[in-house]
Amino acid sequence: AGDGAGRKRKSRWADDEPKPAYQLPDFMGGIEFDPEVQSLNSRLLEISRKLQSGLPLDDRPEGARSPSPEPVYDNMGIRINTREYRAREKLNRERQEIISQIIKKNPAFKPPADYRPPKLHK
Amino acid sequence: MVIEASGFNLLGGTLPTSATTENPTKILCLNQVVTIDELRDDNEYEEILEDMRDECAKFGDLTTIIIPRPDMEGKLIPGVGKVFLEYADTVSCSNAKNMLGGRKFGGNTVTADYYPEDKFYSADYSG
Numbered sequence: 001a002g003d004g005a006g007r008k009r010k011s012r013w014a015d016d017e018p019k020p021a022y023q024l025p026d027f028m029g030g031i032e033f034d035p036e037v038q039s040l041n042s043r044l045l046e047i048s049r050k051l052q053s054g055l056p057l058d059d060r061p062e063g064a065r066s067p068s069p070e071p072v073y074d075n076m077g078i079r080i081n082t083r084e085y086r087a088r089e090k091l092n093r094e095r096q097e098i099i100s101q102i103i104k105k106n107p108a109f110k111p112p113a114d115y116r117p118p119k120l121h122k
Numbered sequence: 123m124v125i126e127a128s129g130f131n132l133l134g135g136t137l138p139t140s141a142t143t144e145n146p147t148k149i150l151c152l153n154q155v156v157t158i159d160e161l162r163d164d165n166e167y168e169e170i171l172e173d174m175r176d177e178c179a180k181f182g183d184l185t186t187i188i189i190p191r192p193d194m195e196g197k198l199i200p201g202v203g204k205v206f207l208e209y210a211d212t213v214s215c216s217n218a219k220n221m222l223g224g225r226k227f228g229g230n231t232v233t234a235d236y237y238p239e240d241k242f243y244s245a246d247y248s249g
Contacts (some may be wrong), residue, residue: 012228013227
């Protein structure tokens with residue numbers, strides 16, 4: 001059955017492999033040099049540096065700040081949403097967002113260990 | 123092809139044999155092509171024969187294909203796993219050698235060597 005004359009079984013011979021061309025590896029002249037990815041990368045670096053520096057994150061002068069939200073306290077009576085805390089959260093959100101964008105452009109990008117992909121239903 | 127060295131030839135006309143050039147024959151031996159298990163199966167054997175015939179005839183006038191098969195008792199038969207191709211002339215054979223060596227057959231990388239004609243014609247496939 002199925003042994004008809006027109007049957008074309010695939011030959012065991014692999015296709016004659018073309019001799020490996022001498023070409024630059026993918027990352028050369030590839031996505032890494034995409035100006036958009038480059039600017040994302042440098043912003044990511046900047047944020048990471050800020051977060052690790054220990055310096056005040058919100059260094060805007062008093063007059064330039066927007067009004068603070070209502071204070072939130074934890075059960076020890078310590079304010080949670082300090083200016084510093086909110087600035088850190090904001091940078092963290094931006095950082096995650098940038099990493100998502102880089103991954104979208106370059107699936108081979110290795111995100112840092114603490115990166116959590118955004119949940120779709122959010 | 124005879125290469126004549128111009129000028130003095132102190133060796134009295136014999137060509138230097140420094141480079142171990144293989145003697146081209148009309149017989150090509152493909153090594154590490156098929157497994158004993160594949161050869162035991164009649165259908166697979168037929169398919170292998172067909173694949174060989176189709177591909178190897180592309181390089182010249184292919185006159186004979188010998189694919190030694192294992193016997194039913196599982197005794198070791200010389201040449202099992204190899205495929206012997208006889209071409210009508212050495213040019214075709216050398217063409218096939220160039221084209222088939224390094225190619226993959228069923229996942230195995232094939233090596234191709236000339237095989238002595240006298241051995242082939244006396245059905246000696248021991249390599």
